[in-house]
Amino acid sequence: MARFVGREHELEALDRLLAHAHNGTGSIAALAGEPGIGKTRTAEIVAERAERQGMRAFWGRCNEEPGAPPYWPWQQLVRSWIAAHDEDSINRALAGGVAPLAEIVPDLADRLPEPLRDRAVAAPSTEVAQARFRLFDAVNTFWQRAAQQHPLLLVLDNLHWADASSLRLLEFLAPDLAGSRILLLVTYRDVELSRQHPLSATLGELARQPHFERLRLGGLSHAETAHMMHLAGGATFAAALVDAIHVQTEGNPLFIGEMTRLLAQEGSAAGTSRALRIPEGIKEVIGRRLNRLSASTNKVLTAAAVIGRAFEFRLLTALADDIDEDACSAAIDEALQARVVEALREPGHYHFAHALFRETLYDEIPVPRRSRLHLKLARAIEMICGDDLEPHLPALAHHHWAALPGGDAAQAVDYAQRAARRADCQLAHEESARYCQMALQAMDVGTGLPRETRCSLLNALGTAHSRAGDWLQAMQTFKEAARLSAEYGNTKELAHAALGFETASWSPGLPGGPAAELLREALAAQTSADPVMNARLLSALARALIFSGEEEQAIRVHEQAIAVARTAGDPATLADTLVATVSLRWQQERIAERIAASDEAYELARQAGDRILMCATRAWHLFDDFELGDMAAWRANLEEYEHGGETLRLPFIRYTASMSRAMHALFEGRFADAERLIPRAYEIARRMPGMDAAGAYSVQMFTLRREQGRLHEVAPLVEHFVQHTSAMDVWQPGIALMHVELGQMDAARKKFDALADSDFRAIARDGVWVANLTYLAIVCHALGDAARAVTLYQLLAPSSGRNLLFGTAIASFGAADAILGALSATVGDLPRAQQHFEAALAMNERQGARPALVRTRLYFAQMLLRRGEPGDLEHATRLQNAAREEAAALGMTSVVACIDAASALAQTAAMEHYPAGLSRRETQVLRLVAQGKGNRQIARELFVSPNTVANHVSSILSKTHSANRAEAAAFAIRHALL
Template identity: 45%
Template sequence: MATLDRMGCHRCGRVRLHADAPCPACGAAPIAKAAVAGASEPFVGRRGELQLAHDALGGALAGRGRVVMLSGEAGIGKTRLAQEVATLALRRGMLTLWGRCLEEPGAPPFLPWTRAMQACLRACRDERLPALLGREAAAAVEIAPELAERLPPGTAVPAIGEGDQARFRLFAAVAHFWRQAAALRPLLLVLDNLHWADASSLRLLAFIAQDVGESRILLLGSYREAGLSRQHPLAATLAELLNTRQFCRLPLQGLSLDETERMVAAASAVTPPPAVIATMHRRTEGNPLYLVETLRFLHQGPCGDDPHAAAARVETVPSGIRAVIGQRLNQLSAPCCELLAIAACIGRDFDLPLLAELAGAGSEAALLGRLDEALAQRVIELVPPGPQYQFSHVLIREVLYDELPASRRVALHGRIAESLEARHAGGLDAVLAQLAYHAAAALPAGNAARALDIAQQAAARAVALMAYEEALRCYRLALQLQERWLPAERARHGALLLALGAVQTHAGENDAGAVTFLEAATLARTLGDADLFAQAALGFENNGWRISRPGEQAAALLEEALAGEDGFDAALRVDLLAALCRACIFCGRQPQANAAQRRAVALARELAMPQPLFKALAAILPARADPAQLDERLRCAREALEVAERAGHMEWVDALTGWHFGDLVEKGELDAARPLAQVHARVADAIRQPFMQAMGLASLTLLAAYEGRFADAERLAGETFTIGLRFLPGNAQGAYSLQIFVLRRHQGRLGEVLPVLRGLVGSVPRDSLWQPGLALICAELDLHEPAREAYEALAGDGFAGIARDGMWLTNIVFTAEVCARLGDRPRAALLYRLLAPYAGRNVVTGTNIACFGAVDRYRGMLAALAGDDANAAAHLEAAVALDERCGGRPWLAHSRFEWARWLAACGEAAAASTQLDAALALGRELGMAGLARRCEALQRELEGAGAATPSAPEGLSRRELAVLRLLCAGCSNQAIAERLFISPHTVAHHVRHILSKTDCRSRTEAAAWAHRHRVAAEGREQL
């Protein structure tokens, strides 16, 4: 390193007074200057990349953070370019921190982040930092214990818990740490060699990148493209980053010929002739590391001033960087190479005490002399403050490690494991992952049982840190060790499978987790281990219910487990029964679910323990598809909330308050639902659970849209979507789309989706869950043919194709609206009966995604279409009463309009005008343009209903004249209904009035009458 002497002695670290003088403390001679500068010395080219980096730094300084990724092959100059960007950042007053990733599998989880956080805490001495960090950053102590000293006095470090929600809290805390650090001083954070990062670190990177755009942070990463398969965890992270607006990828190519000339001139005391440089460029393809290594190779031979000899020697350079590095290593002495091979087994980074211990016999002077030889040849570098070293490039370490004989590797890994365990006997946590790697690599010569113990400890430690991907690696390693070296320990195999399945569930690998739990259940049957089987059944059910997996298989496993329940303690039986209740709900077996829950509650009451009782009561709450369960769900939820509150464990509630909120809205108890939504939001914010936070924001979005606060609803929907993307992106997109549909429909802005809709028409499968919504949007936009096509796709077999899931009621009311608009009288009665169990309630979609107002409005529209005037009146009046009592102002406007429309069709103009005026006033106040236009059109009809004009003999109303003209054109009642956007029943009502007023006995006589009075002729242009 060019700055080595200025930093201090490579042995003791003391600063030298003169670069060429021996060290005053230990007498070490200065390192001789190499004939060729190291690859880290010259920097040429990359103008475009530097300009982009310069712009990104400026954006970060202005509070517009970016994520920039440098990619390319090994040796292409990613790290060197990052160093140059770091220099630019320092000149602009930014704090520059590095988080380097290690290639060894034993690297601790979150290593690049912990290294960067430690460096940040050392660098940030600002007295404002503790106050800025506060409670929000406290959970980050889990991966950076040094943080505890910088938190404000008295700050409680929260118990992090387990599961996805706990990891969200950890990630949120780390993200808060970086935002607050950047608030003090703009920050360049470099994450080098991300292709070696543990998967948990990559998940944290994706999380932090979501919010970096509003901070003073430039996050600069680098990774090697070669070998980056679709299965590599970095591939998934990069795909996620592509969806963030502030992400940019910079692929680095080889240097041009001109840049190669400048690179060689900067790295060599004597510049080779142009022909030699051209040959070097062709051979190396402009790879900077390969260029420097080729130059080293060239200087090792006797070429003199003969350009032809130099060019010929370049042609003899081994192909590939690794081969060239091998040639350079051959120039070192055998003792030096032996020492470096030992260091390569430790890893890219190695410290002097461990290396000395492994090297064995020999004086310290001899050891340091060999290191001096490697330092002089730039094979290794000193890492301040020492005595820590690293290989100057990872490829050097790889070449040395790959050349080691297998038996030598095994022996060295065993000795490294023994040394690590002895040196950290007081606490292995910090080195468990590293120790597990070396202990496993030491087999078969090492201790298999000890290697297995360490792998399990490393996995448990990773779980405690929420580094689930690292935990998966360690548990899989433990299973491999157990199966390979300790196959007789079958019970241990079962325990490892349970642990692996639980971590797979936490990591979102639900399908893999389900397979693991089934494997554990199969093993339990073989061993006759009832407890293992019960835990496997519980794990399988818990793995599936949150993602709404059908519950048949889970129910079968739980029922099999409960068959041997006499040997279980009562708490385990409660868990099994509560899980069985949920499983039966998710496979449509509601009676069995009810029975299981009753047993669970009774058993939990006997136990007199709060948590089992809470679990038993809460198990029934997902039964949203059964209308008969609503009152029972409300009762169980209220008691469960009381149990959790009395026990002081509101974190138990998880999704309970969200489900309870939805039930309260459905019941029409909005006065209770509103404060519950606030309680849910406070608890979710306190315990930082993303599922709860998204559910709480969805509830607040629903309330805002339901009450007519459309701007608030749109803002909250966006916040819900942002959080949902972090843990369940597929569901988040669907929920957001439905929320925006509700708002745009209220605002009369569905035309904005018309271009997208035209692309969907004809492409949506006939059995798609989007068909009801598609049919309704088409009907709203007067696209009658696509609406009818989508509607007919739903209507077959008595609407049995609409799945009986959490979206069933929403899809049925969508279909009911389309049915009324299309005038499908025969099917109206069927839809009316399907909605009967929900009379007097609101329509709530999914997990509090949206509310579509009173069910009675839809039943009233269907009854009116079917000619059931008595029920139409009762339902529409009930809908208005419910919407008004609950404060659902947009739906109140719709209900009043539908009531007015029915009253107008019945000839009750005065009553219709009263409802219509109220609907129009409310629609205008809320900005419901589409509804206002419909109200105004109906108002014009009512105003002209009784006025006799020359063109309207016998006192026919405008609507009756329109019906008569279409009748003259030969249209059926169905065709007239479609043309005038009214029901066939209303058409028939108008025809009766026409016949009465014109004293005609048939439609034919009415047509003749119209021709005599020139009514038909006047309407031809319009028709």
């Protein structure tokens, strides 16, 4: 370990990161480069330096062969940490996270102190995305607590070989490392990364972290090459030979070292390049080094290469059964002497000195012989580990698959299926998908295998894709499963395919038409003998119909689903159906039905002891309480909901609760709290596959910046987001509102006219329908579009007396009556507008909705100023002053500016003098009379009622001593009022 050359710059950077981690500021560092460039060796030097500074270093090495268990590098890290600590330390680090960690380290219980073993049991069943979050969160918490005891260096070596599930776990942990005493060091080959390689996406995620640093290792300099040759060969080489080797190896340390050893073996240490042909590549050097070993040693090492870079002696002897144990041992001794193989700490375990030794040997095996060796190895594993094959399923699946086409296809399918199920239990969905694909490939090779197996394999593959958040791939797979199941008459697999397709389509918010078609096909194939499956299919169909805009049909189907679930006689099925279909009652007029359904589901879940389902039903009460403005009940239910989430460690509950807290902060005008809470909710959702983290985050930030008068800061980002998201149509009403807020009235009008076509039928009647109509109602009022205001009023009228919500827990506009009042004023129905405004003022003040209260006062004041009846000016002034004071206190700068501008305009108007004692409003009416307009036309133009105009005209005639409208018009002309 003492022989090390170069890398001063990289070690200096890593020393700095070690010091930061020691002081509580963690980071991620990556050592990248070509094979043999010294990534692992540099990491070993960093580990030595870390331990000298009082840190603890632990390694997780990724296997190049794909037969390793899921999360293999993380298993190694956890196991080695536990092996190095006493019972008290382990207890502090694990705390309540033993059960989740047991999912990722199956033999964890055997490694724990006695008091902790009983807690290393399977975690309670939860929805899959939440279960995986719970697992990842437990691993994250474990390392955070472990680092509180000692600062840590965690090394993930050869990350380019990591399974995709391990990479997802790394992405999950990355954001929290900055606040820990952990330096996470990864090494990987960058020359092997295509855009499709799983590591490419992970590196993109890591690069987003401000505490990520990438160091690319290049070749050694000429002087460093000479120094390394001297250390490796124990002699001084001729300058010309050093020159030639430096040029040929491009400073690759492994190439230099192996070339120097080859020279030493061939007696050419003092020679020159003229007397020696220097190999063109590192594998040729390795090949020549291997050729200097005996034939029996090469044969044993070839067998070892089939096992992998690391291998066990007893498995090696079983594989090389034509060589006796003594000869096998002698071959290993020769390989150790030649530094081709290295002994590991565990007796009887070895690995190749570098992965390139294993790769070179493996690549030289002819394909037919390679297949036979893989099959032989699989048989050896079965023989040696026959009593407990479960931990070895990944290796058995790989070797039986690699043995094809000469191997046993049926066994390859069986082991791949079992490995996939095991990966599912460990929440390694990407690995599960890989094993399902291996099983399908094995079916293509084999003959006489049951064709129904392909249907179940496709459904399992689709489920794995779906659980990993790969929705489009999942939909394609489920569609193929449905096609084959229908062709084979397999109604069970057809139902599973249809259900899987619907889940994969609605999770990312895609249209539900294709899912509805598949579900109808599955329902038509079912019999009435399975009410549980029929209830599930009907529930899914109802949701698909909602996502395809068929609301009335969806309601009929969902009522049928509940009726079927009641006949099943299973409380859990009925509770699931009620919860699955409660979202179909999102309409304002159906809130009583929604509450009744969620109450019934809660009681059923309570009787069944299903705490997870109890929490799911409690969520709907939260939304209803907020919509009804019962904030005391909302707070009480939220505390109960959060407590259930913490007890069960369910991330979706944490996300919903965090988002609800952010919404409430916006609702009350606690913008500083919102700035902190919104990103927190986003971080939770971002780590859960299938969550619309960006969408909900964007709406909450849009709401916050609008209230703060800072929309101009995010307008370009919003436009870019809308142009590059599949939910472009959903955002159009918000874009129209943004144009209004920024004073871009022409753009707002263009967008509004497009969306208002056919009485707003283009606005999808989904969970954000009310929010989109609210956005458009605000735009409509700003544009003064009386005709469209009538339609919008009719659509939003059922919300009177309630709060308007964006979604269920994203944002709230406050009392709906404020928006209904603004629409009434736009139409010119001022008495109704006043009733709505007074109701909105009372509700917003009662529930502490301060931003909504500001806007309600402003709407009301504007209406009073337009009406101009006795006392309206004073009332409007009081409302404006109160609105300005509140807006200034909250930091609603654009609202303050708007009020100040209106006040300045009012002061200018107050300084104007009109003849005959006419008021400003009467002068406005007289000008329109002089233009020949009737009372209804004037009413529409001034946003007042015809009765109000008639009153103004009567007053004008009296003050100007005019007998009729013509004389009044003449008065206007004489006094230059036109």
